[in-house]
């Protein structure tokens with residue numbers, strides 16, 4: 288049930304990422320690489336998130352934000368970003384080399 | 386400050402940019418970015434500028450040939466890291482195409498757009514990133530000056546690492562049963578959770594090596610960052626080893642006597658200690674001081690980080706008044722990138738990007754015991770503000786998996802951010 292909810296929201300999110308969020312995406316992603324490694328390619332215990340499917344990244348972030356996926360810190364982080372930013376940063380990260 | 390006004394100022398600045406000095410440079414397709422200070426703000430700025438805006442020529446001015454990080458310095462004190470593991474070279478930045486000049490900036494002339502170096506050289510810039518960090522207010526605590534800091538180290542500005550090494554040596558030489566005294570300043574200061582991570586790491590060392598010893602933490606405040614989490618961890622790991630004294634219970638150190646190893650508090654109590662770590666009040670480093678206000682910190686535009694009194698001079702890191710953002714390495718890194726993006730946009734006559742600032746401070750409380758705080762900030766009508774219902778501190782309670790994983794992720798963070806800066 289919850290899954291469907293996320294998928295529905297996500298469909299809308301990926302379709303309608305406003306231009307502003309897209310322009311911002313590289314800088315938003317810079318906030319992630321402090322933990323996810325240079326180029327978002329991973330660092331020690333923190334997984335790489337570069338070059339993955341955009342939908343997979345966005346789904347993960349939406350689930351963290353909704354509290355449907357547990358983590359040590361990503362729930363608190365995901366709550367700081369809008370739907371549009373999540374979609375834009377996911378698309379940007381997906382375009383990076385793994 | 387009104388946001389509408391900021392926008393207008395920025396738009397005006399953006400519109401005016403093509404008329405300003407950068408025009409001929411733009412025609413050649415390049416512009417000169419000078420960065421003063423090669424720490425969390427400056428190294429992040431220089432690295433990011435080369436990576437994201439290869440048309441910028443970047444010169445970094447930093448007197449030290451090797452940078453010792455404050456972060457993880459507390460783990461050195463706790464015996465969990467060696468100094469070499471928190472020391473970084475500038476070779477990575479050179480390999481990125483940054484011209485690294487090992488000298489000290491002596492003066493900035495915002496009108497002429499030049500920086501004069503102590504060695505005599507003058508550097509011209511189109512945009513300046515100023516990230517010199519903090520200066521300690523010698524005399525802010527009576528009797529605490531540079532000489533006193535050899536016997537009562539602060540270990541709050543690492544420089545070449547001597548301060549951290551000295552404090553570590555003193556802890557090693559202290560007999561079991563000794564009292565380690567700490568003086569902790571009022572807000573704002575560099576790294577709000579830093580003193581409490583330090584208490585934790587010193588306790589971690591003492592518990593194993595000198596279990597009859599005590600830590601007396603004298604604080605000029607009533608409360609501190611991640612307090613419930615720290616206190617929960619201290620109770621669980623260190624029993625009665627740590628005594629934290631807030632200002633209202635006479636915790637504020639106002640005077641020191643290094644010869645007698647005495648810390649004296651506001652109401653006249655004299656504490657004789659075996660080892661003293663005095664973290665004095667702070668202000669913006671000297672090179673930024675001409676742009677600071679009476680508070681000692683530099684007021685900046687919340688989007689471009691240009692000093693209010695010096696357009697073209699972007700002040701990032703601990704030297705600015707970034708409240709409500711903490712003076713942290715992560716904030717220095719995050720705001721440095723926004724400042725560089727703004728500088729690049731203004732040089733091209735474009736509008737600076739809409740910022741989102743990010744902060745995480747991990748702290749080690751003990752072995753396999755990490756905690757964190759997250760903040761995300763945006764610029765609103767009242768200036769910089771935290772995004773409502775976001776971020777916050779780690780959950781409380783007996784959560785061994787959470788603590789163990791956060792200690793691991795903290796290590797991942799350190800490796801990640803230092804490679805982002807220096808790699």
Ligand SMILES: Cc1cc2nc3c(=O)[nH]c(=O)nc-3n(C[C@H](O)[C@H](O)[C@H](O)COP(=O)(O)OP(=O)(O)OC[C@H]3O[C@@H](n4cnc5c(N)ncnc54)[C@H](O)[C@@H]3O)c2cc1C
Nearest residue numbers: 422424425426455456490517518576702703712713714715
């Ligand atoms: C014990 C401790 C633990 C910490 N732990 C964390 C943590 O876990 N996470 C976190 O995010 N933050 C942490 N911090 C905070 C972090 O270290 C600072 O916020 C950060 O270093 C600020 O960056 P900065 O660029 O302003 O200053 P710095 O990193 O100090 O860099 C300033 C640089 O400028 C140079 N400089 C100064 N004057 C001049 C001049 N005139 N010309 C040229 N160069 C000059 C200096 O030599 C120095 O290299 C900690 C701090 C302490 C003390």
